[in-house]
Amino acid sequence: MNKHPMTKEGADALKEELNRLKKDERPRITEAIAEAREHGDLKENAEYHAAREQQGLVEARIKQIEGILSHSQVIDVTKLPDNGKVVFGATVTLLNLDTEDEVTYKIVGNEEADIKHNKVSVSSPMARALIGKEEGDEVQVQAPGGNIDYEIVEVQYI
Known part of the structure; x- marks a missing residue:
């Protein structure tokens, strides 16, 4: 597979975003889902559905960044x-x-x-x-x- 060139600066920015998503966003969303579950009926629970949607977006971005970094050749x-x-x-x-x-x-x-x-x-x-x-x-x-x-x-x- 061909590697795509990326500057060190660009790779560092992506690594920083990835770290923030994994260390800050993931736990925050997990907590929001747990709180929303406590409110009972999940079918009509807007907070639960919003948190699940946000979780899907964050997980997709994490996968996207990991894919970009794994297919990049960092050039300083x-x-x-x-x-x-x-x-x-x-x-x-x-x-x-x-x-x-x-x-x-x-x-x-x-x-x-x-x-x-x-x-x-x-x-x-x-x-x-x-x-x-x-x-x-x-x-x-x-x-x-x-x-x-x-x-x-x-x-x-x-």
């Missing part, structure tokens, strides 16, 4: 030799050659991608255009509104 970019090339996990500052705007993106795994936090998936057109390039290179990225030309201003392994 800070431990790679910094040769100035854009690689998985690198943080890249780009200059839009048309607008002169600068933007910084971190190239992350598919599960970690979050454009609001400037994290782009390694399989995105942006990342595919950047991988293997280095500072000073110009790249063209296919965007929904047309091609955008960028210059790579800085590549950081942070």
Whole structure:
């Protein structure tokens, strides 16, 4: 089975969420179910049904996180030799050659991608255009509104 790349930061965040779900959420929901059971008739017990539904969602998320982590290859970019090339996990500052705007993106795994936090998936057109390039290179990225030309201003392994 192929392993999917994931940054150390992304893996740590998932491990933290998994720990919280197992140590805090599971016991809290179990307690809520036990309390709701004490209220008698389970058929018309809204608290019981809500707690059971929440339990199902938490258990599904736990399984999902465990699956993601078991199929991930964690890459710590800070431990790679910094040769100035854009690689998985690198943080890249780009200059839009048309607008002169600068933007910084971190190239992350598919599960970690979050454009609001400037994290782009390694399989995105942006990342595919950047991988293997280095500072000073110009790249063209296919965007929904047309091609955008960028210059790579800085590549950081942070």
